[in-house]
Amino acid sequence: MTFSRREFLKGTAAGIALSVLAGPAMAAQQNNSEAEKWVKGVCRYCGTGCGILVGVKGGKAVAVKGDPNNHNQGLLCLKGAMLIPVIYATDRLLKPMIRKGGKADKLTEVSWDEALDFAAARFKKVLAENGPGAIAYYGSGQALTEESYVANKIWKGGLKSNNVDGNPRLCMASAVAGYTTTFGKDEPLGTYGDIDAASCFFIIGSNTSEAHPVLFQRIAKRKESSSKVKVIVVDPRRTNTSRIADVHVTFKPGTDLALLNGMAHVIIKEELDNARFYGKYCNFMKGNDAVTFDEYKKFLEDYTPEKVEAITGVPAATTVKIAKMFAESPGTISLWCMGINQRFKGVWANNLLHNLHLLTGQIGRPGATPLSLTGQPNACGGVRDVGALAHLLPGGRVVENDAHRKEMEELWQLPPGTIAPKMGRHTIALYEGMISRDVKAVFIHCTNPAHTLPNLNKLTKGLETAFVAITECFKTAETLKYADVVFPDAFWCEKEGVYGCTERRYSLIEQAIKPSGEARPAVDILMEFGKRVGVDPKLIPYKNSADIWDEWRQISAKSVYNFSGITRARLKKESGIKWPCPTEQHPGTNLRYVRDEDPMVPKDHPDKMFFYGKPDGKAVIFLRPYEPPFEPADAEYPFVLTTGRVIDHWHTATMTGTVPELKKAYPGAYVEVNPEDAKKLHIANGDMVVLETRRDKMTFPARVTDTCMPGLVFTPFFDQKLLVNKLFHDAADPISKEPEYKICATKVYKA
């Protein structure tokens, strides 16, 4: 590779030359006392969405500290506290690249014009020959709201293709369907503030300590305030989250639906239910059919604590105990994450959690709420609210609803009938579509599907033949191996945009520094690409991301997501505002569906609560029976394999892998084996162990620890060399289409 003088100087700034001269790479070091000014933003990593201030000196980011005015009150976790080296990593993509001669060719650096034309020409060709069903956009819960909004508008409104999906399908879709089916509208009712008021924490399917560290700190702080605050952790692994638990419940992986129904049984039998609440605010339903309370009660007879013990292995007394703790506390908050969502019956599991809150009336008060934790920083704000999924339109509307499409066509000023009436391909169907060659060109933005999809050996096959355009920041992303065009995206504080976290809070990331190399903000890339593919420029007339926000803000006024009061100017001044927020004077909403709290509930509404997303204003308590996971352990594959995060790494480690401290803390994947199992299999700590599933087999170093219960093994998914998702099946929840990453059957033996 040769450098022009200009590039060389740029390279020096990025530390490339430094690493050449000094030998092994040295990270860009942070120094908080050096900063000349501080620029407000949001952490790049998880769904907690901590406020962060970036210290800038001479046009370079030199330091970070927590934003004292955001919900995190100045605190950061170890990943957030070491963000600076990621910006200046030598792995950054700095120039557009294309593969001129097809997949076998090398990626060569070209100009922006050439790269954009190359991609646009191919998309145009596919559109002309195969129609809008053959192109797709695969987005991300890490993309800025403006990016996802523009992409959604370009595809659904401009190119008439509903093939818009993204990685939130892999992590949040079951929570979305859970909220929508139970309460009528997506997004949580409560906020992080409920943590400070709760006296019972019901944490299930979440390793909050490692996946949402700053929230875990807030829970621990609440727990510290009084010995009367109780923490229940339900997880087949005893993670660091259990360290503050009063009760840690392990159960046979995949049987938690029975446990949740068992808790409901106890609540009703012990008369801890709140008949006044559910009598007034709830319907009982079995699928789409209304049933009576007595029928529900009869249905729960299959889930007596003793029967639950037989299914789950949880002692009957424990089920009774945690059900009582849940119901009797002055305020119970449930927190859950991928352990509930990434499941073959993930939507049902979500419904069953909501059931417990509706039965006991632990809802709609400070400290009493079902709060689903998001995995990514902008899955809620950017993808769920914007409707950048195959079945959705902005503001909680759905594609297959004539009235909703008509509303969006009017708001986007499109000719009637522009938006296709059939929903697009969800993630698994999208990649299967590439395998069957029905989808011929895909635009992937800000995500790394060749690492994160389940059953990788199968689902990446399509990427080998389809035309793949990708916007990415880092050279280490596995998906680059399949890319025909690579657009270097500006990273994090190099561009401006909004992130919306778990608690309906929108915060602005302000631009602190110029983009590295030739990288450009993704909204520019998307708009340029859209225009070159033939989208009417009037559809995307924006000068910058603030214009896009303004349009989206105004459009939101026509939905119950109304945040038209969250102007760009307010976002610059305030560290995050929680929607609904209909006017510029409105302070934001803490308790959704509650009169006098939620501006969407009429002030003169006769009842305190109003579930306005449902036709009759009532939430639903669902009769959802226990069903086993898709692939339970059996005689041939006797262990259950599960996967997850470690605190040091985030997703595919393209970012955290550039920070020496984080990289070295966990250089690679490993497998956790319970000491009992290890003894039987003659595995010692550090031995190489093979995991063999029906898809593939892989070798990992063993960690013999009692974190996993006997019969369960765990491996983290960040490793770029050992792509553990090759081991998992791709069977998805029939309602949410979210794959079951958390459970598959495996053999375990010494290498």
Add this chain to the structure above:
Amino acid sequence: MATVKKTLFIGMILIILIAAAVVGFFVYLDKAFPKVRCEAAKHPTTPEAISDCVACHAKVTPMLVQDWKDSKHGALLVKCVVCHGEPDGKGSIPFAAKPGAKEICARCHEPAMNRMVEKLGELKDCETCHPRHQNSLHRSAFEATTAASNTEP
């Protein structure tokens, strides 16, 4: 006379024995429980060894590691490198055995630090009042409760 000499002699022997025992006791204490047990005279440099501070420091400075594990930082997994950096100095923050308040603590605790300055005036450091590694999470609130797993025998 002979009995006096004999008594003196026995006394001397006793004193020597006691002295030897006392010295021996302290020598033993010193050898068995040194303040710093140096197994590796300096920080290792290989990436594999550098990553696991706790594994080595649990032997070298066991009190310190135990304090950290019991502390809020330990419970919340704020690991060594977050404040101290990497011993080879090539990490994202400069290596420091005693991290500076303004450079390091302020990244997360600036609001609290400002409150302290407001209350008590400009302060030299944080650790005079908040000894490092010794801020336990549990305090009295947790005394009556211990996490128990139903998988335990």
